[in-house]
Amino acid sequence: MNGRRLLHLLLMLLLLHRGSYGVEVLEFQKDGEANMETVAEYGGRLDRSWKLQSLTLCARFQIFHMHGRGTFFQLWDRPDNLTSQLRGELWLDRVRSVIAHRWKFQQIKEKFRAYRWYHLCFTYNHMSSGYKIYIDGDLNYKTTYEVDRPVYGDTIRLGQGEQLEHSFSGALSQVNVWDHPLSADTIAEMATCKIDLKGNYISWDAGWTLFNVTSYTVSLKQFCHWTAKTTYFWFPETSRELATYVCEALGSHLPLPTTMDEVHSWYNISSATWPDEPSLCRDNFWASIDDMKEEGYWVTHYDQSPVAVNTWKDNEPNGIFFENCAQIEPTGLADIDCVTNKRCSVCKFSQIAFFSLLGICESELQNVHFKVSQDYMGHLLFRGYGEYQIHKEGEEWVWFNVKTTQTVARLDPQSPLGMPMGRRTWHLETSVCGQMSGTRTLCLTSCPDQSYTCDDATCIPLDSRCDRKYDCQDNSDETNCQLVKKPNDYRKDLVPRVSHKNNNKSLPVALNITIKSINIDTTRMMMFVSYSLKMTWYDYRLMFLNLKLDDNLNVLSFEEMMSLWTPLVGFMNTKSSKLSVMDKETVLYLRRLQSHTHTDNSAPGEVTLYSGEENPLIISRVYFTDYICDFNLVLYPFDQQHCDMHLRIHSASKEYITIDETSTSAKYISSGLLLEYQVSQLTVHFDKSSKFSDVKVRIPLKRRVGYALTDIYIPSLVLLLISYLSLFFRQHIFEVRIMTTLTALLVMATLFSQVSSSLPKTSYFKMVDVWLLFCIVMSFLIIIFHVIIDLSIKDVTNPWSHPPSKVTKVIPLSDPGAFSPTPTLNTSIITKIYNFPTKGYVSMAQYGIFSILVLFNLMYWSYIFG
Ligand SMILES: *[C@@H]1O[C@H](CO)[C@@H](O)[C@H](O)[C@H]1NC(C)=O
Ligand SMILES: *[C@@H]1O[C@H](CO)[C@@H](O)[C@H](O)[C@H]1NC(C)=O
Ligand SMILES: *[C@@H]1O[C@H](CO)[C@@H](O)[C@H](O)[C@H]1NC(C)=O
Ligand SMILES: *[C@@H]1O[C@H](CO)[C@@H](O)[C@H](O)[C@H]1NC(C)=O
Ligand SMILES: *[C@@H]1O[C@H](CO)[C@@H](O)[C@H](O)[C@H]1NC(C)=O
DSSP states (O other): OHHHHHHHHHHHHHHHHHHHHOEEEEEEOTTOOOOTTOEEEEOSOOOTTOOBSSEEEEEEEEEEEOSSOEEEEEEEETTTTEEEEEEEEEOSSEEEEEETTEEEEEEOSSOOOBTOOEEEEEEEETTTTEEEEEETTEEEEEEEOOOOSOBOOSEEEESOOSSGGGOOEEEEEEEEEESSOOOHHHHHHHHTTSOOOOOSSBOGGGOEEEESOEEEEEOHHHHHTOOOOOEEEEEEEEEHHHHHHHHHHTTOOOOOOOSHHHHHHHHHHHHHHOTTOHHHHSSOEEEEEEOSSSTTOOEETTTOOBOOOOOBOTTOSOOGGGOOEEEEETTEEEEEOTTTOEEEEEEEESSOOEEEEESSOOOSGGGTEEEEEOSSTTOOEEEESSSEEEEEETTEEEEEETTTTEEEEEEOTTSGGGOOSEEEEEEESSOBTTBOSEEEEEEEEOOOTTEEEOTTSOEEEGGGTTSSSOOSTTSGGGSSOOOEEOOTTOOTTSOOOSOSSOOSSOEEEEEEEEEEEEEEETTTTEEEEEEEEEEEEOOTTOEEESOOSSGGGGBOOHHHHHTSOOOOEEETTSTTOOBOOOSTTOEEEEOOOSOOOEEOTTSSSOOEEEETTTSOEEEEEEEEEEEEOOOOOTTTTSOEEEEEEEEEEOSSOTTTEEEOTTTOEEEEOSOSBOSSEEEOOOEEEEEOSSSSOEEEEEEEEEEOTHHHIIIIIHHHHHHHHHHHHGGGSOTTOHHHHHHHHHHHHHHHHHHHHHHHHTSOOOSSOOHHHHHHHHHHHHHHHHHHHHHHHHHHHHHHTTTSSOHHHHHHHHGGGGSTTSSOSOHHHHHHHHHHHHHHHHHHHHHHHHHHHHHHHHHHHHHHHHHHHO
């Protein structure tokens, strides 16, 4: 018991000791040469009968170079001839684990860079078939897939696959295998250097037999606080122009010491680096500031931000506007003339600068990526992760294939500043992107992801490209802002299909109609509409470049627009069947719905591609169109109408183009109250009866009766009442009665013709006609009654002559002794004579007319509102 305890304690101490004193790191192919002989073989014992169902494989690694792929781990079983029982393979943008001969690629979220430590774990859980990949402790990917076979073997090696291209060039450490899936927390703790867990199946500590592999130890913490050595690149005797370019192009800046200590340390660094060359880079370097724009206002040249310099030498700056640049001297800064001087420039790097060569159509990243180093002063060497290299041959920059020892291209000698960084013209010597010879623009850039490289190799955010304002100092970000990439066999006259796969389905086009104003001419039965018509469709043949989220930045030029297929819409119910037009007022733009699918590796720049299958084209134009309406005016002015805008896709028949019914919409955005009508909710109807795709936008119109009431109904009713009231006038003033009614009749007739002229001439009666005719007929009736009444008076008084004059005589009877001896009698007789027969007619007329009026109104209004 005690002995075992002691052993345990000793073991623990040993572990602790190892942990604090370091973890072994193995370095494979440090020079980057592919080599079949660099290998580390497992020193521990392997039990073939130990079959793993679930497992975890973890490793910490650094990549130096990338041949075809980096096979860093391989477990195989010799007796059963199973070479890929467990494997770990690396690329720059993906990883692959092989579990019992099941191969599974996985794309990683962030591309690997050389000379950086990464922690990678694959876990497989056979219970849930769950497969997970962790990079630096973060779950990068998970999926489920069946392996179904156990993993076992008797041989393990690091650093080699079957072929030369599969060998690993880099550093490895902490390669462990467990017979169970580790939890995410444990993996995160390992990745963040909190624990150094050893595998129970394969342990890093079991020891490795090394063949042409070097090893060293580092402390565990160092993996997570890895700082690359600060490096300096020196360029002697550079003009100020070259100095500002070269450091920016390498992803750094010219120095700007802010304290005297920094000035001294620059001097110390230079004298330490160049002890023997006092003349070149020992003393004076360019500083990153100048005051060219405004005297005495010192700004950094790269972002023009002002700096307060307190490290000037005594009596400096003293060159006023003759000396606008600054150099670092051993005792402080001094201003010097920018143009005539050549000084040393130095760029400081806190990590290794990485470059990409864009525009070479390479899909494998190791052939795109380069790391830059300086082997001697003033010189740069771009060493590819893969087979390429860019270096200077004499005075010429060449792009060179190390593997085939062929020169791929030479930099144009006229290139600005004679340097390859940035967008430059190259003369091809072998085929690149299918181009055999001639010149090709390529871009050598150190810009990080999501940025765009200006011609001078400085970086701007990717979204700032082609945003219609300059962001690059050389204004190169607003050139080549092409939006559409057409295939060579693109034909403008062919209707796009839905997709490559779905070749049989017709293309849906969505219409969006936004009506700005409506004006209706009821007499001519026309509707004048001003509206914007938008059509949305997808063209799978196209690729879009650099789409922005703001649609306004994705507007195609007129020429580009005219070179594409666009749908044609006919406006059917117009006088001459007009068509939609493509002119300078038409706008065609693209909408970014999906994020970019991939980047264009043939473009000399960071160009993101968006698929035309997922990002629509939208064409928009404002139209003013006269539509013909078909109104039914029977109920006028209490009618409800609708007028249709009948649109038809004219480009091709239904088999080729249909209307996307779910996305088609119409709306009216102005006030719903027109002069005569009230517009309610628009509806869209799809007509499937014809050979073409048709859509009708129905504009429901409810007539506003206010006008008709005030101008027709109330005046005519008043006139009718006046006519009617004339029945209550005294009977003997025939002229007055007849005149009143006649006048009312005339006015009503005028009203009638006026109303008729403001409406279309229909063969049927409109409600307003019925009303006015009724009024006229009633007035006419009243006149007839007046005549009858008048006649009846004349008939009764026939035996006497001029009865009305007698009546006039009756009145002064109150004055006794004036006229005839029997006035009282006379009067009563006359009254009797007058009243008796007429009273009947009068009240008949009064009641009769009144009841006709009431009856008619009841019927009329109940017909309208009933
Ligand atoms: C193992 O496989 C290789 C190729 O698949 C074959 O050439 C070799 O003969 C096999 N060896 C045994 C022992 O089966
Ligand atoms: C690798 O090591 C072996 C001896 O272990 C040696 O013979 C061989 O030359 C070495 N190869 C390289 C490329 O260094
Ligand atoms: C520069 O070097 C000198 C002598 O080697 C040393 O005394 C001084 O502290 C160094 N200065 C800085 C800032 O490193
Ligand atoms: C395509 O359409 C034609 C005729 O409409 C039909 O005969 C054919 O089967 C369809 N093909 C597919 C793949 O749907
Ligand atoms: C068209 O209308 C539909 C439905 O309202 C809407 O989803 C779509 O975004 C509109 N399209 C455009 C281009 O405005």
